[in-house]
Amino acid sequence: MLNHLSKAQIDTITLWYLVQHSLSSFYKLEKYFAGVEHAVNTQNFALWHTLGLHKSHLQRLAEFQSEIGQQKFQQLLHSIQKNSDFILLADDADYPAQLLPYTDKPPILFGQGHAKALLQPQIAIVGSRKPSAHGRQVAYDFAYYLSEKGFYIISGLAQGIDEAAHQGALKHTGTIAVMGTGLEQTYPAQHQQLRQQIVAQSGAIITEFLPDTPPLAHHFPRRNRIVSALSLGIVVAEAALKSGSLITAKLAADQGKVIFAIPGHIYSEHHHGCHQLIREGAILVDHPEQIIEDLALPTQWQNQCYLEHSQKLQTVSHPVELPPHLTALYNQLDWVGQTLDALASKQTVDVAHLTSQLMELELLGVCMQQAGLYLRCRSPQ
Incomplete structure (x- = not known):
């Protein structure tokens, strides 16, 4: 629950409310x-x-x-405060850097749980709402393995593959669920306990939608673009030819993400969508380690660095604390890597000062440099 809303947050909520979640109108105004x-x-x-x-x-x-409209809006603000643990605006330091390159990024995110989960390296796992028992098990196993390696699993809290992926990830690092409704409701309703587990185990529930937004069909492609944009790559675990997961895969491809598809029996209708994706260029995977290997090199560096630091952390009892003067720069870093010029264009300090701050982050073990790119290699605990 939030005790206070800043003026910037109220202004953004006001505009978002007036344009009824229209991205084009919001950014136009x-x-x-x-x-x-x-x-x-x-x-x-x-x-x-x-x-x-x-x-x-x-x-x-x-x-x-x-007067009635103002009363209605005040009730909306009260609901936001009651149901949100955090709010992120697009120009906030804690807003996920992964979303910033996209023109259709959400101007505001409402969340429950741990906002820092959004800064972790994430892999999306999506698929059918009515999977086979085999597909459900595969989604669970892949999420379990990838989360054990240090990746957060992100999905849409839907029935079927999404549910199995969240459950597998909960065994290790954590998971993130992106909703197609307001935070005050759970869709589907039977996932209320799963939602509570996600929040309790260092995960996050997020949405761009205001309270009282119903689960309308056109909201889910919007949700899926966030799932994809936050991830390093997207895994389609099982999907029929008419599955909504194929729409998610197309969105991911448009965003330049790596698409992975898990194959199945050629006569199984549950897998026809995955086979179609493979024909169109998705990467066939039959083991989660292949996902780590096939992602971009910076992701492999991240994973290696994570494992090295995990071994060190076993002998260290206290977490890494970022000094306040380094927080904004750390939040600007991502898991893929950026050049010094790209970082400097978003900072108010000179290059010499920026280089010094990056060196401090490297000494703290939360940043690394590879091939001229600066990227995160772990998060403060």
Whole structure:
């Protein structure tokens, strides 16, 4: 539960509420008014009518300015505070760096659990909501193995493959669930206990949707783009030809992610979708170690570094604590790697100072340099 909402958070929530989760309208208004705070300034509301916005947004704006509308909005803010453990805005230091390159990144994320889980190296596992017993077991086994190697498993909290993947990951590091509804509800409802386990075991539940957002069909592709964008690669464990997982795989391919597909019996309709993905260029895998091997080299460096540090941590009783002056830079790092110039373009310090800070992070064991790229190799505990 949040005790306080900052002005920046309230402004972003206001605009997100008025445009009814429309990414195009949100970023259009932010750009036009040179900032969210100016877009929701009451003195600028008259200009909204000149920007060609959808009539539903203008209707919501008119309602928002009424007494009843304000009461409704205050109830929304109360629900957000009650159900959220953290809120991340796109310009926050803790906002996942993996999402930043995408023009359709969510401007706000509502979460329960541990926000730092989003900064961990993640592999997505998705698949059918009605898998075979074999497919469910394979998803569980792959998640179990990959989480044992230090990767967080990310999926969509759905029935079937998603559920099995979350359960397998809970045996080791943790898991992240991205929802297609508001945080105050669990969909499907029978996964309430699973959701509680995820939060209790260093994981996170996140959504871009405001409270009282129902589980509508078009919300799940939006959810899936976040699942994919946060991950280093996406594994389709089992899918029929008409499975929604194929849509997720297409989104992942558009984002430049590595797609893995687990094959099955050629006569099994449960696997026809995976076989189609393989024909279209997905990487066939029959063991989770192949996923680690086939991901980009920086991911292999990350995994090796993680294992080395895990061995050291067995003899160290205290966690690594990041000094406050290094937090923003560490949060900017990702698990793939960035050049010094790319890091410098987002920092206010000079290159010499930035190099010094990177060296401090390397000495703390949370950053490494490979082939001119700086990347995370573990997280503060």
